[in-house]
Amino acid sequence: xxxxxxxxxxxxxxxxxxxxxxxxxxxxxxxxxxxxxxxxxxxxxxxxxxxxxxxxxxxxxxxxxxxxxxxxxxxxxxxxxxxxxxxxxxxxxxxxxxxxxxxxxxxxxxxxxxxxxxxxxxxxxxxxxxxxxxxxxxxxxxxxxxxxxx
Amino acid sequence: xxxxxxxxxxxxxxxxxxxxxxxxxxxxxxxxxxxxxxxxxxxxxxxxxxxxxxxxxxxxxxxxxxxxxxxxxxxxxxxxxxxxxxxxxxxxxxxxxxxxxxxxxxxxxxxxxxxxxxxxx
Numbered sequence: 001x002x003x004x005x006x007x008x009x010x011x012x013x014x015x016x017x018x019x020x021x022x023x024x025x026x027x028x029x030x031x032x033x034x035x036x037x038x039x040x041x042x043x044x045x046x047x048x049x050x051x052x053x054x055x056x057x058x059x060x061x062x063x064x065x066x067x068x069x070x071x072x073x074x075x076x077x078x079x080x081x082x083x084x085x086x087x088x089x090x091x092x093x094x095x096x097x098x099x100x101x102x103x104x105x106x107x108x109x110x111x112x113x114x115x116x117x118x119x120x121x122x123x124x125x126x127x128x129x130x131x132x133x134x135x136x137x138x139x140x141x142x143x144x145x146x147x148x149x150x
Numbered sequence: 151x152x153x154x155x156x157x158x159x160x161x162x163x164x165x166x167x168x169x170x171x172x173x174x175x176x177x178x179x180x181x182x183x184x185x186x187x188x189x190x191x192x193x194x195x196x197x198x199x200x201x202x203x204x205x206x207x208x209x210x211x212x213x214x215x216x217x218x219x220x221x222x223x224x225x226x227x228x229x230x231x232x233x234x235x236x237x238x239x240x241x242x243x244x245x246x247x248x249x250x251x252x253x254x255x256x257x258x259x260x261x262x263x264x265x266x267x268x269x270x271x
Contacts, residue, residue: 057255060255060260061255117261118261119258119259119261119262120258120259120260120261121255121260121261122251122252122260122261122262122263122264123261124220124222124251125251125261126261
């Protein structure tokens with residue numbers, strides 16, 4: 001009996017892909033309840049320089065999970081997490097407002113693997129990352145992150 | 151002949167005045183140097199007070215890893231290598247508080263590594 005309970009408990013911990021219902025529920029909750037600052041505007045305008053700033057800041061902290069293109073290219077575990085690492089070009093991510101994207105960068109998303117960046121990156125850098133997210137490079141165009149090529 | 155002499159004297163006068171005025175400008179322009187130490191995850195001093203219109207050179211010294219100092223509002227950015235020194239000349243043309251950030255990723259507290267230029271009249 002105890003062995004049966006142990007097996008049941010361990011199978012409950014298995015990182016299966018979330019069902020469609022789970023995904024839809026979580027997406028709704030994030031967009032409408034948990035992720036705040038929907039009305040906050042990005043104080044920075046899109047320019048080549050601000051995009052470059054965003055790309056550089058993104059390369060310090062985000063590429064490990066999201067790849068250099070923001071679309072998981074070369075990230076070996078991207079599909080093995082539950083929930084899997086989303087492509088930042090996806091409609092689910094792009095439908096957040098700029099303020100919500102900044103909020104996610106600031107505070108992360110619990111209980112997913114998305115961590116907080118507040119204090120690790122400056123506000124300036126985080127807003128420039130939002131610009132980079134709105135103008136992501138083409139899928140695969142940035143190659144595999146260095147850390148996964150050794 | 152007399153006209154030529156007068157012209158020569160005038161030219162010499164202008165040239166001499168030019169020399170002195172250049173000398174004066176050079177003497178005025180010698181900028182004040184302010185040393186700032188950058189180390190994980192702070193600048194020391196954290197606030198520097200400057201006078202509007204007065205040229206200065208911020209001398210940034212890294213006490214550990216590579217750092218940078220960027221004032222986005224003032225369009226100024228300088229990077230300093232590990233243990234190195236870099237100079238940032240500037241002449242503030244407006245008053246106010248301007249917050250600069252480390253512009254080279256230096257670790258977990260990088261985002262909080264700031265310093266303030268307090269510019270007064």
